[in-house]
């Protein structure tokens with residue numbers, strides 16, 4: 001699992017999808033897998049297995065879970081930018097979690113073999129605080145910092161007010177407009193909400209890192225497979241060839257399943273769905289917030 005990378009990723013993804021997906025939907029998508037699992041994980045007798053395995057709630061960290069969620073959103077709201085955002089966000093979360101020793105089952109249920117590159121140890125068995133200390137004593141903490149730098153270097157523009165006006169709001173005028181009118185939040189407050197996730201991730205990263213160094217006092221061991229002081233949680237003892245074989249079969253079956261779903265019903269849902277109505281540069285945000293308020297800002 002990651003403590004802040006999932007938050008930082010959102011802005012990097014946003015830079016690439018532009019007007020096609022809602023940022024709020026991407027945010028929801030990247031938080032879905034842990035939303036359904038995190039609160040139970042630490043209370044479980046075998047946290048790593050419960051979080052990522054099968055039987056357990058490991059299916060929340062599979063691509064099919066994102067497809068099901070996105071299809072449901074498309075069916076209910078008809079919004080393409082929401083369905084796409086949730087799908088991309090959830091898939092990004094799945095592939096990010098490949099890095100810890102518990103791994104994920106991306107092609108569940110067609111393969112239940114965990115896929116992992118074992119960059120750091122899944123440490124949920126240590127409880128919430130022990131988990132955080134272990135994560136920020138391993139390459140996990142470095143991984144968070146890497147994503148923060150990636151956002152600053154490559155996706156800095158997404159944090160600007162002009163980007164918020166030109167892309168973020170026009171890609172999702174209904175929800176931002178609703179927050180503006182019903183919650184009576186001025187543009188400045190909505191901009192704070194939008195940028196807030198970055199500060200949340202940054203705060204988490206700094207505070208837990210300091211906690212690990214000065215309170216838990218765990219040794220900082222940013223080497224592959226660390227930290228050495230805790231026991232790893234490998235869910236499978238399969239060799240590399242077996243993992244590659246089963247994962248490949250799972251991938252092919254998943255792709256076939258996806259194609260069948262597309263032909264059977266997702267294509268129909270997509271066609272009756274709509275794109276955000278105001279995607280012309282500059283006009284969208286004025287319609288949502290009103291020209292007068294923007295001119296005053």
Ligand SMILES: [Zn+2]
Nearest residue numbers: 001033034097
């Ligand atoms: Zn996760």
